[in-house]
Amino acid sequence: MLKTFSIGGIHPAENKLSAESAIQALPIPQMVSIPISQHIGAPATPIVKKGDEVKVGQLIAKSSGFVSANIHSSVSGTVFKVDDIMDASGFRRTSVIIKVDGDEWLEHIDRSEELVKEISASKEEIIKRVGDAGIVGLGGATFPAHVKLSVPPGKTAEVLIINAVECEPYLTSDHRIMLEKGDEVLVGTQILMKALEVNKAIIGIENNKPDAIAHLTKLAANYQGIEICPLKTQYPQGGEKQLIAATIKREVPSGALPIEVGAVVQNVGTAFAVYEAVQKNKPLIERVATITGKSLKNPSNWLFRIGTPVKDIIEAAGGMPEDTGKIVGGGPMMGKALSSIDVPLTKGSSGLLLLPREETARKATKACIRCGKCVSVCPMGLEPYLLMVCADKKDYERLEKDAVMDCIECGSCSFTCPANRPLLDYIRLGKGKVGQIMRARK
Amino acid sequence: MNTKVLVAPSPHVHSGDSIQKNMYGVVFAMLPALLFSFFYFGLGALVVTLTAVASCYLFEFLIQKYILKTEVSINDGSALITGILLAFNVPSNLPIWIIMIGALVAIGIGKMTFGGLGNNVFNPALVGRVFLLISFPVQMTSWPVSKGLTSGYIDVETGATPLAIIKEGLKSGQSLSSLMDKIPSNMDMFLGNMGGSMGEIAGAALVLGLIYMLIRKIITWHIPVAVIGSVAILTGILHMVDPEAYAGPVFHILTGGLLLGAIFMATDYVTSPMSNKGMIIYGVGIGVLTVVIRVFGAYPEGVSFAILIMNAFVPLINVYVKPKRFGEKRK
Numbered sequence: 001m002l003k004t005f006s007i008g009g010i011h012p013a014e015n016k017l018s019a020e021s022a023i024q025a026l027p028i029p030q031m032v033s034i035p036i037s038q039h040i041g042a043p044a045t046p047i048v049k050k051g052d053e054v055k056v057g058q059l060i061a062k063s064s065g066f067v068s069a070n071i072h073s074s075v076s077g078t079v080f081k082v083d084d085i086m087d088a089s090g091f092r093r094t095s096v097i098i099k100v101d102g103d104e105w106l107e108h109i110d111r112s113e114e115l116v117k118e119i120s121a122s123k124e125e126i127i128k129r130v131g132d133a134g135i136v137g138l139g140g141a142t143f144p145a146h147v148k149l150s151v152p153p154g155k156t157a158e159v160l161i162i163n164a165v166e167c168e169p170y171l172t173s174d175h176r177i178m179l180e181k182g183d184e185v186l187v188g189t190q191i192l193m194k195a196l197e198v199n200k201a202i203i204g205i206e207n208n209k210p211d212a213i214a215h216l217t218k219l220a221a222n223y224q225g226i227e228i229c230p231l232k233t234q235y236p237q238g239g240e241k242q243l244i245a246a247t248i249k250r251e252v253p254s255g256a257l258p259i260e261v262g263a264v265v266q267n268v269g270t271a272f273a274v275y276e277a278v279q280k281n282k283p284l285i286e287r288v289a290t291i292t293g294k295s296l297k298n299p300s301n302w303l304f305r306i307g308t309p310v311k312d313i314i315e316a317a318g319g320m321p322e323d324t325g326k327i328v329g330g331g332p333m334m335g336k337a338l339s340s341i342d343v344p345l346t347k348g349s350s351g352l353l354l355l356p357r358e359e360t361a362r363k364a365t366k367a368c369i370r371c372g373k374c375v376s377v378c379p380m381g382l383e384p385y386l387l388m389v390c391a392d393k394k395d396y397e398r399l400e401k402d403a404v405m406d407c408i409e410c411g412s413c414s415f416t417c418p419a420n421r422p423l424l425d426y427i428r429l430g431k432g433k434v435g436q437i438m439r440a441r442k
Numbered sequence: 443m444n445t446k447v448l449v450a451p452s453p454h455v456h457s458g459d460s461i462q463k464n465m466y467g468v469v470f471a472m473l474p475a476l477l478f479s480f481f482y483f484g485l486g487a488l489v490v491t492l493t494a495v496a497s498c499y500l501f502e503f504l505i506q507k508y509i510l511k512t513e514v515s516i517n518d519g520s521a522l523i524t525g526i527l528l529a530f531n532v533p534s535n536l537p538i539w540i541i542m543i544g545a546l547v548a549i550g551i552g553k554m555t556f557g558g559l560g561n562n563v564f565n566p567a568l569v570g571r572v573f574l575l576i577s578f579p580v581q582m583t584s585w586p587v588s589k590g591l592t593s594g595y596i597d598v599e600t601g602a603t604p605l606a607i608i609k610e611g612l613k614s615g616q617s618l619s620s621l622m623d624k625i626p627s628n629m630d631m632f633l634g635n636m637g638g639s640m641g642e643i644a645g646a647a648l649v650l651g652l653i654y655m656l657i658r659k660i661i662t663w664h665i666p667v668a669v670i671g672s673v674a675i676l677t678g679i680l681h682m683v684d685p686e687a688y689a690g691p692v693f694h695i696l697t698g699g700l701l702l703g704a705i706f707m708a709t710d711y712v713t714s715p716m717s718n719k720g721m722i723i724y725g726v727g728i729g730v731l732t733v734v735i736r737v738f739g740a741y742p743e744g745v746s747f748a749i750l751i752m753n754a755f756v757p758l759i760n761v762y763v764k765p766k767r768f769g770e771k772r773k
Binding site for chain 2: 007010169245253256324327328335357363367369373379380385386409414419420424
């Protein structure tokens with residue numbers, strides 16, 4: 001029996017169209033727009049101005065607090081302007097726009113392919129370098145990585161869990177990283193283990209990637225304390241709490257963080273970025289994203305410079321198909337629909353999905369037939385049908401009592417509902433309001 | 443690029459499941475039992491089914507179109523299910539006009555007064571059935587004797603159901619072991635060779651439908667297992683206490699409407715609880731009430747009443763029985 005989480009879950013069509021496509025480097029654009037807020041937490045503070053010359057890897061916006069992240073230039077050239085432009089969220093946010101000139105890197109960055117296994121940095125140095133490099137969770141949540149590595153006083157980390165699940169349909173960037181950068185991922189994992197002072201790491205991978213499981217299992221034999229854990233293909237296996245439940249059979253209490261049960265979770269892409277930052281002095285200026293869709297000519301995986309416009313990666317994959325009805329930043333279950341292809345790709349861009357109109361257009365909502373399927377698929381054990389009604393009736397007291405804040409917004413309920421009810425839309429509204437009320441009470 | 447794209451919150455894809463798929467899935471699961479009823483009761487079964495289904499469609503259409511003046515949704519399959527279930531729950535020699543009254547009560551009072559599909563508290567087919575049972579007790583309890591495919595409709599020979607034979611026999615002071623000789627063998631009862639309502643007799647066909655619905659994930663195992671399990675345990679205990687006064691679990695499961703009720707009526711989405719825990723409580727409630735009515739009550743059969751009574755408790759169960767939450771603090 002494969003390990004998995006025990007409550008709820010669904011199995012959407014996997015559609016991993018780009019799994020066989022090796023990572024290629026996307027051409028450097030003529031202009032990049034690098035938002036100063038690509039992470040959860042306070043936006044970084046720009047430290048460059050119009051006309052400044054920058055090199056690849058140079059700091060251009062400084063972290064403005066503990067929960068914040070540095071931003072580096074992903075190209076060399078001249079700062080064209082620092083201005084508000086529309087980002088993937090659809091809002092206008094401050095970005096540093098750089099006109100590209102050549103590809104000149106800062107000298108201390110090691111650009112060789114050579115694997116550096118020896119970890120010379122100390123625990124403190126590792127956390128500092130991870131913070132300096134502006135590394136955030138690359139699974140999509142973009143939570144600053146150094147914050148998770150700084151275990152709060154009174155708590156102890158017992159195990160590091162590497163999230164290599166990639167449970168979102170379509171996306172394959174983590175899959176390719178594991179196949180092509182296996183050793184780097186494992187060294188990155190050991191660096192994270194050292195920073196957390198744990199001697200055990202578990203890499204959780206869904207069993208729809210047997211080649212990645214086999215490859216990493218073979219490599220992991222050379223590394224101390226790393227276990228590869230194949231997991232059942234079940235969405236949302238990559239949800240942080242679900243992954244912890246699946247791998248170490250512990251449930252993170254409602255409202256608490258994983259450290260409460262001795263676990264720290266990092267994405268596999270993050271482990272690779274940590275390797276590059278600590279061993280190669282390379283800040284987070286590029287990452288891998290999947291560009292995919294059933295009508296797309298060439299679903300593929302690309303290493304892109306942060307700030308590259310979305311339209312470039314679409315062009316690289318053969319251009320926008322005629323029938324495109326929705327452009328999703330991320331996967332089909334939790335990704336965000338984009339309103340424009342001129343917005344930049346950022347640290348959190350794990351993929352871009354072009355969905356045909358028929359597939360993504362919502363069907364007419366019918367009356368709830370009380371089948372209870374939303375309740376049975378909810379991985380948090382909530383009652384989505386009830387939360388929707390309470391949110392609609394503005395019964396915030398009951399919403400709070402029925403644990404609306406536990407919702408991880410995985411979308412399993414809306415995906416499953418036979419009456420096409422927009423369950424998650426309403427639950428999000430309710431969550432927003434209840435969150436406000438709870439903060440006001442404090 | 444000037445393509446207009448949709449911008450909406452996640453999730454961006456849907457399973458493709460729909461109300462129709464589930465409803466017609468249930469209809470497909472009822473086909474074996476329907477075929478068995480044609481096989482045992484011939485013309486009568488055909489007339490009763492067609493009348494019930496056509497009347498349910500007609501009344502739903504008329505009420506939605508002319509009284510509620512809402513969108514007509516007779517294609518969602520729920521009226522078809524109510525029609526077939528109503529037919530399953532009556533004898534195959536029931537006059538057409540009585541069936542039509544049953545359909546009117548089922549759709550009109552059981553479903554539409556509450557606001558249509560999704561809002562009714564009680565199972566519509568059972569509301570119709572119980573209304574008929576109380577209003578036309580003679581016609582509703584004259585069970586035709588199976589004559590196979592060539593069976594006629596109104597003028598057929600009638601006989602008692604095994605449950606009625608046992609109930610009457612025990613009341614008149616006969617011993618259970620002597621009564622057992624008068625009822626069909628277990629295998630005959632499982633295959634449907636006994637008196638009873640059209641759709642309830644063939645246990646084998648009903649179980650086939652259950653397996654289909656479980657595989658297609660239309661329903662979960664919780665309700666059928668809770669109902670049948672609790673009846674088996676309770677009647678098993680009673681039988682062990684006094685084998686001469688109480689029939690055993692096999693008899694109780696195979697006779698009357700227990701399998702039909704547990705598989706197709708207690709599992710009705712709209713009138714059953716939302717959580718797995720709730721479903722088990724509801725199922726056990728139905729099982730216990732059925733046994734109490736059958737063994738200690740005035741009626742020989744109690745499944746319909748048991749389901750309707752438990753239907754009334756569903757809102758209460760939904761409020762007080764919560765699913766197991768992830769990361770719930772253990773007390």
